[in-house]
Amino acid sequence: MRSRLRVTPRGFSGPAVRFGVPAAALIVALMFGAIILTIAGNDPFEAYRTMFDASLNGWNAIARTLALATPLILTGLAAAVAFQMRVYNIGGEGQLYLGAIAASWVGLALPSTTPMVLTLAAMIVAGAIAGALWALLAAIPKAYFNADEIITTLMLNFVALSLMNWLIFGSRSFWRDPRRPVPGGKRLTENAIMPSISGRMHIGIIIAVVAAILLWWVLRKTSWGFQVRTIGDSPRAARYAGMSVRVKTMAVLALSGALAAIAGVTEVSGITKGLEPIALTTNIGFTGIIVAVVARSNPLGVVPVSVFLAAIATSGSRLQSIGINVQVVLLLQGLIFLTVTAGEFFVTNRVSLSGSVKAATADGPSEIAEATA
Amino acid sequence: MDGDLARLEVRGLTKLFYGVPAIDSVDFDLRGGEIHGLLGENGAGKSTLCSVLSGLYRPDSGTVSFDGNEVQFRSPQDASNHGIGMVYQHFRLVDSFTVAQNIVLGLHKSQRPRSMRQVESMVADLADEFGLHVDPTASIWQLSVGEQQRVEILKQLFRGARILILDEPTAVLAAQETDRLFEAVSTMVDKGHGVVLVSHKMAETMEYTDRITVLRRGKNAGSVATADSSPAEVARMMFGDSSAAERTRFDTAHDIGEPVLSLSGVSVTGDHGLVAVDNASLVVRRGEVVGVAGVAGNGQRELQEAIAGLRPLVSGSIEIDGVDCTSSGPKKTMRAGLAYVPEDRLGVGLAPGLPLEHNIALKSYDRAPHSRRGVLSNGEIEETMDRLVKDFDVRGNRRGMRVSLMSGGNLQKAILARELNEDHHVLLAAAPTRGLDMAAAEAVRSHIVDERADGRGVLVFSEDLDEIVHMSDVILVMFKGQIVGRFARDELDLDQIGLLMTGSGLATADTNGAA
Numbered sequence: 001m002r003s004r005l006r007v008t009p010r011g012f013s014g015p016a017v018r019f020g021v022p023a024a025a026l027i028v029a030l031m032f033g034a035i036i037l038t039i040a041g042n043d044p045f046e047a048y049r050t051m052f053d054a055s056l057n058g059w060n061a062i063a064r065t066l067a068l069a070t071p072l073i074l075t076g077l078a079a080a081v082a083f084q085m086r087v088y089n090i091g092g093e094g095q096l097y098l099g100a101i102a103a104s105w106v107g108l109a110l111p112s113t114t115p116m117v118l119t120l121a122a123m124i125v126a127g128a129i130a131g132a133l134w135a136l137l138a139a140i141p142k143a144y145f146n147a148d149e150i151i152t153t154l155m156l157n158f159v160a161l162s163l164m165n166w167l168i169f170g171s172r173s174f175w176r177d178p179r180r181p182v183p184g185g186k187r188l189t190e191n192a193i194m195p196s197i198s199g200r201m202h203i204g205i206i207i208a209v210v211a212a213i214l215l216w217w218v219l220r221k222t223s224w225g226f227q228v229r230t231i232g233d234s235p236r237a238a239r240y241a242g243m244s245v246r247v248k249t250m251a252v253l254a255l256s257g258a259l260a261a262i263a264g265v266t267e268v269s270g271i272t273k274g275l276e277p278i279a280l281t282t283n284i285g286f287t288g289i290i291v292a293v294v295a296r297s298n299p300l301g302v303v304p305v306s307v308f309l310a311a312i313a314t315s316g317s318r319l320q321s322i323g324i325n326v327q328v329v330l331l332l333q334g335l336i337f338l339t340v341t342a343g344e345f346f347v348t349n350r351v352s353l354s355g356s357v358k359a360a361t362a363d364g365p366s367e368i369a370e371a372t373a
Numbered sequence: 374m375d376g377d378l379a380r381l382e383v384r385g386l387t388k389l390f391y392g393v394p395a396i397d398s399v400d401f402d403l404r405g406g407e408i409h410g411l412l413g414e415n416g417a418g419k420s421t422l423c424s425v426l427s428g429l430y431r432p433d434s435g436t437v438s439f440d441g442n443e444v445q446f447r448s449p450q451d452a453s454n455h456g457i458g459m460v461y462q463h464f465r466l467v468d469s470f471t472v473a474q475n476i477v478l479g480l481h482k483s484q485r486p487r488s489m490r491q492v493e494s495m496v497a498d499l500a501d502e503f504g505l506h507v508d509p510t511a512s513i514w515q516l517s518v519g520e521q522q523r524v525e526i527l528k529q530l531f532r533g534a535r536i537l538i539l540d541e542p543t544a545v546l547a548a549q550e551t552d553r554l555f556e557a558v559s560t561m562v563d564k565g566h567g568v569v570l571v572s573h574k575m576a577e578t579m580e581y582t583d584r585i586t587v588l589r590r591g592k593n594a595g596s597v598a599t600a601d602s603s604p605a606e607v608a609r610m611m612f613g614d615s616s617a618a619e620r621t622r623f624d625t626a627h628d629i630g631e632p633v634l635s636l637s638g639v640s641v642t643g644d645h646g647l648v649a650v651d652n653a654s655l656v657v658r659r660g661e662v663v664g665v666a667g668v669a670g671n672g673q674r675e676l677q678e679a680i681a682g683l684r685p686l687v688s689g690s691i692e693i694d695g696v697d698c699t700s701s702g703p704k705k706t707m708r709a710g711l712a713y714v715p716e717d718r719l720g721v722g723l724a725p726g727l728p729l730e731h732n733i734a735l736k737s738y739d740r741a742p743h744s745r746r747g748v749l750s751n752g753e754i755e756e757t758m759d760r761l762v763k764d765f766d767v768r769g770n771r772r773g774m775r776v777s778l779m780s781g782g783n784l785q786k787a788i789l790a791r792e793l794n795e796d797h798h799v800l801l802a803a804a805p806t807r808g809l810d811m812a813a814a815e816a817v818r819s820h821i822v823d824e825r826a827d828g829r830g831v832l833v834f835s836e837d838l839d840e841i842v843h844m845s846d847v848i849l850v851m852f853k854g855q856i857v858g859r860f861a862r863d864e865l866d867l868d869q870i871g872l873l874m875t876g877s878g879l880a881t882a883d884t885n886g887a888a
Contacts, residue, residue: 009778223747226738229731233724239683240713240721241735242704 008350017347022294025343029336036331042324054318055311060199067200067271069303069310071096073208074263075288076295076302077215082256083297084219085232089253091138091153092260093285094160095131099261100268101164102130104175104185104275107192107268116191123192124207124265131261132254134160139253143246149253157285164277175275185275194270204266209303211259216299228252260285294340309333378405379440379456379535379567381426386435388421395421397591398435403536405565408558410572410582410599412611414668414836416807417588419571423538426569427459428452439536450479458529459538462545464521466513472496473509476528484532499530504557519550526557537561538569543577544670555581573668575604575875587611608871612838629846630659632692633710633799633830634680639689641679649675651854652689657799657830662822664845665834665856668874672854673834674716677803680832681713682706694798707736710798714788714805716834718781722788725777729770733758733791761790766816782813789820799830806840818844838870852876 010017034044055065075092082089089095103123110119137156141147167173169183177186194202219225227248231238235245263284272279291309295301316329383401387394396418403409413419424430426437428446436443439455446452449459466475473492477485486492493509500506505523513521522542529537539558543551558568558581572578578585579599587594587610594610634657643649650672657663667673678684680691685700692698693709706713715721723732734754737743742753762770765786769779776784785805792800802821806814822844824831835841841848842865850858850873858873860866 221749221751223739223744223749226731226734226744226749229727230724230735233726234720236717236721237724237735240681240703240715242702242707 006352008352010348010350013347021343021347022340025339026336029332029339032335032339033332036335037324037328040325040328042322042328046322047319047324050318050322051312051315054315061314063198063201064314065307065311066205067202068314069306070202070204070208070270071263071267071284072287072291072306072310073205073212073303074266075260075285076291076306077208077212077288077299078256078258078260078263078285079289079292080295080297080299080302081215081219081228081259082252083232083292085228085248085252087142087249087252087256088150089135089138089153089256089260090150090289091135091156091160091257091285092263092288093283094153094157095134095257095260096264096267096285097160097164097280098130098134098257099127099264100272100275100280101167101175101264102261103127103265104188104268107188108174108186110192112189112191114191116195119191120194120269123269124262127261127265128258131257131259131264133257134261135253135257136250139250139257142253143249161277161281164275164280168275168277177274185272187274188269192269193273194266196270200271202266202270204270207262207266211262212299212303215259219299260288263288290337294337296344312336378565380404380438381457381536381567382438382441383422383426384436384438386422386425386437387433388425388430389433394591396425396588399588399591399593401586401593402596403567403569405535405567406562407583408562408568408570408581410570410578410585411588412572412575412578412585412607413588413594414611416590416836417611418591419588420540421591422588423459423540423569423571426452427457427538453529453532453534456533456535457538458532458534458536460522460525460529460540460542462540462542464525466521466524468514469512471510471512472507472516472524472527475513475524476509476531480532496527496531499527503527503530503560504553505530517550518545519547519553522546522554523557530561535565536567536569538571540571541573542570543572543574551577573670573875575607575872575877578607579604579877589613604872604875604877605868608875608877609868612867612871612874628660628828630828632656632658633694634801634832635692636680637690639676639679639691640687641675641684642687643672643675648687649854650679653851653854653856654689655832655849655856657832659798659828659830660825661847662825662831662833662845663847663849664841665832665849665851666838666841666870666874667834667836667851669836671851673803673851675854676851677713677715677801677834680706680801681711681715707795710796712792712795712797712800714785714792714800714802716803716807718784718788719777723776723784726775728773729762729767729776729779729787730754730758732776732787733761735791736795757794761787761794765790765820782809782817785809785817786813789817793820793824797829799832800824801832803834804836805833806835806837814840838867838874842867850874 030048037044037047053061055061075096078092078095079089103126106123106126107119110122134156138149138152141152142149167175168185172178175185177184194204196202197205219228227238227243230241230243231245231248238245267280268275287309291302291305295305312329312333316326319329320326381403383399386396386399388396399418399422401422411419411422421430425432428449428451438444444455446455467478470478473489473496476496477492486495496509505527507516507520507523507527513524516524522545526537542554546554562568570578570582582599584596584598585602585607586596587607589611597606637654639650639653640648641650653676655663665673675684679686682698682701682703682705690697690699693706693711696709698706698709719725724735734743738749742750743757744750761767767783767786767790769783776787800821805817805821809817818840821831821833833844846862848860848865848870849856850870852873853876858870860870
């Protein structure tokens, strides 16, 4: 009598499962993290308390965390909208640079007397368009020749990075401030800078949250979103129902690129206040992919997940100050990502232990693979 | 092993899937030195029987004896070690490996020579011996389909197979390659090997086999010596005798009106660029059910896709209710009034991972009442769903549950409900009752037949000849992409239809073409 694990699809999961499983995953991650911290010679309780203090305890800490969460929400949404259609945009990083380049160009080019609302709106629009066009460089080959977007969007990141570096370090471009001894971008004038709400936190957080709600609404409540969800589930069924998979592929990748680019706009306008390649290359685009995966591509889930990841990241420097290696922070982040994504399996499947092999094969689930082989 | 004839005996073999028998108490014998044809419609249980014999499935009851000893195969490898090899219709070869590498792939070190050079010369000898010529050093991607098939056969012979199961080996071959294949097969048989030939094709089965076993609905419908039998007898075994057609048929009293679907000279290519539908013409009129009989894979799916606008035409034209829908795309055929129940429910007809309400709105999401100005009205969609669920008796749905967890019968009713809920003039239904239990199948059939009472036309494709006879006013037969026979309800000849479905009896067919 061998026991065997039995896996049955749940079909649909109630809120207890949908929220309980990630919470349990988080606890598991923190427990593993505690073991690692102990091995590294640190007190895990002190470490976790420091993390909490640094990122969530008090208004200043929260403002720091939300400032970091702002671009993460946007790149997270960028990845999420593409994932909804099972298109994999790994190019959020490069699209973000393009958004930063375009927005800083508009911000620098417009006269400093232009009203702030107009300037910021123009910067967002310009950034979004640049990001969308950059994404289309991958979307069009995908739609017409089925070129793998994972490769093309990934490769375009390096092109975008080189472009941005060249503008500041390799040329005397419009963006570069000739007066500074160390190459850097021209500083944006006041009307092109997103006003601060508190400390580093600026109005970009509002833009990001509104974008999340809007995107959720578009995906859930409009016929356009209906098509995206259908294609994401079954391109053949979508074609059968008369939907154009090609047009939607391009539209969704363009939208994804635009969202990632807006993260570039908020960063360049609210944080770096000029095109600063070093300060802009902090893997926000790539982290957005992690955000989308953990949030299960749900736009509303992207917001708390971004805040959570930002909280872990902001506590990094404080942890170092109490003598914990920064690598441990990254390790914790990885652990949480791993457990939450692994938890996904338990959200969609019910796992139970069956008494014997016979029982498991007699009525089905484990035989599904066999029957369809 | 030469001269030592293999004997395979199967007694009372049963294999259940979800409690439903795919094969039911099947007896089957194979002797070394013979080619044994295994015939039957799709779903008759041929593949299941072969999969049990080759160790892929374990039977629920019954025995398999090999050379008089009862055997239980744990895996295909185990079956292969016993000397039973299967050649699948879809090859299992690694494209970038050479022939010799593929042949030894998966063999344990102790089962193969150490150097590839040695393998190559052994393969070359084996190829010579059986007339299966192929270069052992060539990569798979360089080979034609026929050559790849030879590699598959050589692979089994290399492993010492004395019984070879060939699953529809000629489906992928050109005529000349078919001849070469059977030359090789007869060499094997002369050397005492036993060969099971799984086939749909009457002509080749009659020509090459020594005996024929027919499976019908999971049961052995009889084994005959080929020489003592006739195509007509075998076709009767496959499709049932004429008496089955005498069972109650749907009422015929209804008015036939204008054509709602007309195809003239339609030709389309299949997924691999070969001709799939060849100059097909047909007409469906209001108040009429036209049934298309045929063994799967004779161009039915491609023809359906052409009608639905999913597959462009190479030549010919299609009209739906007077609107030209030639290569027009699915949107236009929907607007012209085509309701389409596709063969592949979960792959095409439904988005399997999404809930029922989404699938109910799959084609009407962009129109009132289900959406206005691009904004979905989820309340209206749910109302439609509730109404259809009630009218069509769709069960097993829970709010938010993905539809792939519903049973086949309920899925089919849901698709039918959605399609019939749209404004339409003609219903195209493919294999509408496949895999359904009796009650669900009957419900689906009566919904379909009710269509003609409302003055709509119906074109229904099915492999189940009884069902076609049961429902149709006009019966067409498809074979190799052509419509090879047309029978009005009162001039039905089941034997003749059975022969046409398997590609024989063409000469005497009543091919009036479309009326």
